[in-house]
Amino acid sequence: MRPASLLVALFGIVIAGGSVWFAQSHLTAPRNAAAEEIALAKVWVAAHELPAGAAVTAADLRAIDWPANALPDGAITDPAQIVGERGSGKEPRRARHLLVAGDLIVEAKLGGFGEDVSLINKLGSNTRAMSIKADAVTAVGGFITPGDRVDVVLTQGNYGELRAATILQDVRVIGVDQSVSGTAASGAARTITLEVTPGDSQKLALAQRAGTLSLTLRTLDGAQDATLDQITLNDLLGQEEAPTPRAAPSAPVRTVRERRGTDSSIINLN
Secondary structure (H helix, E strand, O other): OOHHHHHHHHHHHHHHHHHHHHHHHHHHHHHHHHHOOEEEEEEEEOOOOEOOEEEEHHHHEEEEEEEHHHHHOOOOOOOHHHHOOOOOOOOOOOOOEEEEOOOOHHHHEEEOOOOOOOOOHOOOOOOOOEEOOOOOOOHHHHEEEEEEEOEEEEEEEHHHEEEEEEEEEEEEEEEEEOOOOOOOOOOOOOOEEEEEEEEHHHHHHHHHHEEEEEEOOOOOOOOOOOOOOOEEHHHHHHOOOOOOOOOOOOOOOEEEEEEEEEEEEEEEOO
């Protein structure tokens, strides 16, 4: 082969190789950069359903990858912060409320090591827990569960004097009987525990003595409160209240005094 032809062939090989290298370097660079930008961290989720108050152990956890730059507040990346160091002797942490499978474990969902998670952990700022009597009818057939929101209706009176009034609206249910988890009761509830303000607790205490309390389950989509007037049985039946009859004025009493010697008596002339 002539030297000129050999040089041309070598030059073509160099050009082709350079082109391939240039293309590969520019195509892989963005991928590598993207991989470096999306760094992942391991977080922990519930491996299965955990009821409120349940102790959380290593068998209850499952690790998943999460973008490190988008971790939610309170996310836990070290399992020792959940179950403690092996051999540490710490009492377990407990779920503050129901955790379903796949729920991300964050600090707000767990009590402290050895902490007895109770109803008090569910109360908001300056609120109170107060229970009212309930049955299958007044508690929406047993479908009310902790976490639902309800209105409270008072029914009072007898026969023609029956009346009903909504005394509280948008009240959160935090317990059904002895359960504070978000699961339906196995039978008819006997007590419903509500989260109320101090003023509302006084209303509930009076209302329980005055009549029968019923709960209405609120929708989750755009429920709006409105001032509701109390209604009576006459309102329900579309009747007007009969006016109270007035007593007829009594006729004046006319009397005379009769004297006979030293004796006197009063005689009624009506």
